[in-house]
Amino acid sequence: MIDGAMLVGSEARQAAARFQSHDPASGQALTPDFSSATAEDVAQACALAAGAAPAFGATDPESRALFLETVASEIEAIGDDLIVRAMQESGLPRARLEGERGRTTGQLRLFAKVVRQGDWLDATIDPAMPDRAPLPRPDLRRMNIAVGPVAVFGASNFPLAFSVAGGDTASALAAGCPVVVKGHPAHPGTGELVARAIQRAVAACGMPEGTFSYLPGETNALGEALVADPRIKAVGFTGSRGGGLALMRIAAARNEPIPVFAEMSSINPVILMPGALAARGRALAEGFVQSLTMGAGQFCTNPGLVIAVEGADLDAFVAAAAEVMQGSAPQTMLSPSIHDNFAKGVSALAGHAAVETIARGQSETGANQAVAALFQTSAQQFLADVALSHEVFGSSSVIVRCQDLGEVAKVIASLEGQLTATLQLDDGDVEAARALLPVLADRVGRVLANGWPTGVEVAHAMVHGGPFPATSDGRTTSVGTLAIHRFLRPVAFQNLPAALLPAGIADENPWSVARRVDGVREGSPR
């Protein structure tokens, strides 16, 4: 079922150049070997995508929704082979990957609902006013259309939900954009299985040739060629800051610059408010270490920073967190390079003059094992060295001890953009938290209370985004239904004959979408 092919439209083909994936738990190479797509393959996939764009963008909502649902069914139809392969390639446990598969197919089906419902069109009609003085008003109608072919770069840490058929692909297809996926080299077998499922769905639903292509490879040149291709109109990326910045530079330097939606780096501050710390320090310590070490800490929303006011309650929290962490088992990380970067980041913190090591998890000598790490420093020291705020991807976190809540606000305001910020607070903390809230909202895409940032709900109200460098564009999200808007753009139609109006804004409203007429939503009380 996995033969190492790349998929260019409806074709499966083998490249001369090959690469291998590895089991991170054993370090051993896995079979088969995989095609390294070339610049020529990129050009062919993009040409097919550009050819497919008009017809795929014009599919009616029902057809497009059925296609998304068929992708979900085809992924499920792979069965346990998908889970087994993903376990081998990622080192992640079965339950996690089964959950992730459910999230992936659920996401596709949620976008199918969104496509049918039609709000994504933002259908807006300003009827003509032929008698208006001094000038008549024309009939003006606006709707969103697909931007065109989208390049998707999956992440290694979610080999299903943020990869070949992950959120970027689901939202781009939902928007009506053909997708060219650059496969992540850490899980090419998993990638191929899913890519073939999408290819089957394209065929089963009669979607245009080129609606989807899959280009595996392990060189930067492959991704660079894809972003530089003039037929690509937007990019979805989840990964490192360096990788995201490189793609942003290429996109900005094109003759036609295009948007890059890169989700890059975040340390997800957790603020322990005094009342909460006093009332439930032990429970907070347990919840914190659990969130920090889950999945070897390989989440974009991992709580890499804890901010609290000095005192006995904080001391007790630190002691409890240290105790819990010391009992935490080592876990296999996704790849040698991720493990190396984690080890380097932890070493740098451990060796930093202003940083104290509070605890480490249990160690083990196997390949690519993450040993959790907890550090502390003072707010003054934290504010003095920006390196202390850099992401260490994995189970590593720094506790920042502040003199008072004013210093807490200063530490928050000093941070770069983040995906999330979490407030642990009790009733007595509400007024102090109210003062912090605007500072937090200014820095993040999601503010949580009394929870943990790991675990990102796929929902209408979700924002998995935030100011740079959490993402390249804080006006969007990469998780949740709002993500479809990254790949749409508005077009106005003025005085078009009824026979030529697109269905989304035609008088007869054949798709039964909600429309705004003269600024007021149809059926709305105002």
Added chain:
Amino acid sequence: MIDGAMLVGSEARQAAARFQSHDPASGQALTPDFSSATAEDVAQACALAAGAAPAFGATDPESRALFLETVASEIEAIGDDLIVRAMQESGLPRARLEGERGRTTGQLRLFAKVVRQGDWLDATIDPAMPDRAPLPRPDLRRMNIAVGPVAVFGASNFPLAFSVAGGDTASALAAGCPVVVKGHPAHPGTGELVARAIQRAVAACGMPEGTFSYLPGETNALGEALVADPRIKAVGFTGSRGGGLALMRIAAARNEPIPVFAEMSSINPVILMPGALAARGRALAEGFVQSLTMGAGQFCTNPGLVIAVEGADLDAFVAAAAEVMQGSAPQTMLSPSIHDNFAKGVSALAGHAAVETIARGQSETGANQAVAALFQTSAQQFLADVALSHEVFGSSSVIVRCQDLGEVAKVIASLEGQLTATLQLDDGDVEAARALLPVLADRVGRVLANGWPTGVEVAHAMVHGGPFPATSDGRTTSVGTLAIHRFLRPVAFQNLPAALLPAGIADENPWSVARRVDGVREGSPR
């Protein structure tokens, strides 16, 4: 009333360095001379704007709407002095400027309505599901918040509607973003009058110090410093392609890259379909030349390209257009540099081996006079030289003669992104137009039928945007109420205590905004 000051927050101050504006009709310098703001002034204005951002962003819709309406009233209260000064500085006639003033104040009042109505919040609530298995769903609420201080660069061709209190300023203030305007050096007196009106409105409405600043100047360094300032979070620009690209480069190179919404260049193709050309060639020629020469052709939506199929009907159209143009009077252009660029662009076309000059307007020897120009070439020649598709800002247009409708489609597909495309069509043209429509929509922000692209309605359904290089970001508009979304970003709030929820998404819905609950709009049938 005009003393050459810059406005930094509530202060009016004079700079040591000065510059002058000129009456383009006479070439003579106007009094007084004006402050050239410095990098230090930029830093102070941005610091004030950053200080104002939290409080201004948190203003309730009614207060912010009243502020926008007060800006409109204060502009009207300037009275005829504003029109007289704008006429002197722009060479534009009184009626045009009175109309533009109405458009400017109407735009502010329309955004006030939008702010009150509340759809801009996109308030979205996914209620908690505490009993969901395997994991409970948290309470998740999302709303849009202001991105922070916005830099606005006005255009010379609309000294009111696209300048100090133009669409960019109106939409940024409506979004809750403080604005720092870089004043256009071609109309600094007009700019100062309007800036003082906004300053008075800030004071009258008790808006935070720094909500608005106005920095006149004529150096590129001033604008560059403004875009580079780390406190600026987005940029609105209308002007040349070179200017827009320069600002995009600066914004992309910042430590924190920010979006630049630049509206730059467009030649606005007009397609004359065979039926329309046969039935009403003479009327089309008259309408075309009127649209082309209005305001000396100094509109972003000026019809700089006509595409039609060869034949006697096209010959008749060309002859009629030539006749009308030959009778067209010269008009004063906005500035010597705009006139120079127009003259150079027309000379280049006139001297191009593949281009035939069809007609010129009446000539005159006064300063900065635009003499309209009409050219023709073949589709083959047009496709062979990209220079023929470059914008000549002013009353200059090229007719492209095609062998058939297939060649018409090829010419359209070859174009860079455009603000508009216009179809002149009769009933018999509908099927042929249907085939062209996706090609057109792919290239533009607005498709018109049987009208002319000049004259941009300020409306909910308007898109004054389009793929690069018409704008830097085709997912937005700079005219119409959708423009507010350029300066907003979504933030999610998870499990926040009721006492801390922002008003826009609080249970009690104090602002009475429309909300989406579980993906369905409240009060909606689906």
